[in-house]
Amino acid sequence: MTAHAALDLRDLGLDRGGHILVLRALRELGPGRPLAVTGGHPDLGLQLSVMAREGGHSVTENTGTSPGERKTFTVVAGPALDARARGAARAGSAVHSRDHRGVSDRADERWGVAARGAMVEAGAPRWDFSLDRAEVVWTDDAKKLYAQAAAAQWDPETAIPWDAPITHPPAVEEAVVQVMTYLVENENAALLVPARFLGRIHPHYREVVQLMAIQIADEARHVEVFTRRALLRSSEMALSTAGGQRSLQTLFEETDFVLATMLLSVLGEGSFVDLLRFLHEHGPDEVTRTIADLTARDESRHVAAGMAHVRWAIEQQPQDRGRIRSAIEQRHQALQHTSGLNAEVYDALVLLAAGSFEPEDIARGFDAVQALQRRMLEGRTRRLARLGFSESEAESLAGLHTRNFM
Ligand SMILES: [Fe+2]
Ligand SMILES: [Fe+2]
Known part of the structure; x- marks a missing residue:
């Protein structure tokens, strides 16, 4: 036999890491080539034979090659060294x-x-993982959108001037509490809908999973800040209506990823951005205005993510446009006998934009809320058109969206 590779373990046993050195030497040699392993550990022979049995290698003891207690063994790696x-x-x-x-x-x-x-x-x-196909869950934008979201995270504790003065009359504060109550239930739905899909998406599409996880974290923060704002001066939350909850339940019950993304993110969160910008403009105090501004920025990213997902899905499967059309129509039918947006929220928005109970101010506030609804409709129409719907179809589908805004 020609001179072959040798490894001296000294007194190190395979029970204390010696196997790392043996495996490293065997890998360097490759399967079939002999390695002389010498050592003084009393159980070395037994340990090498156990390792050889488990790894498919062979081991033989060399006789009379080492002085004293030290022994030498010849180990030859089996074919399964490589994973x-x-x-x-x-x-x-x-x-x-x-x-x-x-x-x-x-x-x-x-x-x-x-x-x-x-x-x-x-x-x-x-x-x-039931969502295991790229044509359904993927979007090339996920990586970029995740990075943007990670960079834009804000801390509710420090980002919001919780101690800023609140000087408006109690009736205006009641309107704020009503709007915040409404926002929290919408945020709860916006958190839960993607959360239900998250565990179904194959982690192979990790950028998508990361993007959705950080979006869910955004919603958790939104729930927090709207709740804290509601309870800043009030000891109680305001009204949640049957119509509002029914609207959100139809989102929660949608089991198709593309359709849920369309209804929640493209249409619902899209309109929500307009609502938050309205509150940024008309909020009666700095806390409300700052919260509205920060949450609107987050929501804009959610809309961008929703658009990226749906655009991708339609590119892969153009028939998705027809499924989206049906889903919007079906949701409209399911909700047509509900009241949609609760009257309390509508009136609260009017009062916030009015700033007082003077009839002229109320008229101005009313006009502002009407203008908000027109902006929401235009925004939905624009996004539908960008997804390839014809102008007239985009307009009619945008008009079928829930009166609850989300
Ligand atoms: Fe949100
Ligand atoms: Fe959102």
């Missing part, structure tokens, strides 16, 4: 390119929660 030879396979590619070719069209159930690009050992369990 690939043990049946492991790559979970797709680790990086994604601009045109999604780096992510797989379909994520394998055996990849499970493994990092994208990891070697997944044979025998790993199968995971049931």
Whole structure:
């Protein structure tokens, strides 16, 4: 036999890390090539034979080669040193390119929660992620939108001037509490709808999962700040109506990812941005105005994410446009016998824009809320048109959106 590679473990046993050195030397040599392992650990022979049995290697004791207590063994690596030879396979590619070719069209159930690009050992369990196709969940914009969201996170404790003076009359404060009560229930729905989908999306599409997770964190913050603003001077929240909740329940019950994204983010959150900008302009105190400004910025990102998702889905499956049309019509039918926006919220918005109970001011406030509703309608029409709906269809579908705004 020719001189072969040698490893001296000294007194180190395989029970204290010696296996790392043996495996490293075997990998360097490759399968089939002998390695002489010398050491003084009393159980070395037993330990090497256990390791050889588990790893498919062979081991023999050399006689009369070492002085004293030290012994030498010849270890030859079996063919399964490499993970690939043990049946492991790559979970797709680790990086994604601009045109999604780096992510797989379909994520394998055996990849499970493994990092994208990891070697997944044979025998790993199968995971049931029902949203496992790129054509449904992917968007090239997810990575960029996630990065923007991560950079734009704000701390409610420090970003909002909670101690700013509140000098308006109690009736105006009551209007603020009513609007905040309404906002919280909408935010609860906006948090729960994506949260229900999140656990169904295959983590192979990690940028999408990250984007949705940070969006959910945004909504958690919105729930907090609207609640805190409501209770800043009041000890109680105001009214939640049956019609408002029914509208939100239809979002909650939508089980199709593309349709839920369309209804919630493109149409609902789109209109919500207009509402928050209205509150930024007409809020009677700095706390309300600051909250409205910060949440509107977050919501604009949610709308951008929704648009990116739906645009992508329609590009992959143009028939989705027809499904979207039906979903908007069906939701309209389901809600047509409900009152939509609660009258208390409407009147509260009028009062906030009026700033007083003078009839002229109330008239101005009323006009401002009417203008808000027109802006919401125009915004929905514009977004539908950008998704490829004809001008007249965009207009009629935008008009079918819930009177509850979301
Ligand atoms: Fe929100
Ligand atoms: Fe949102």
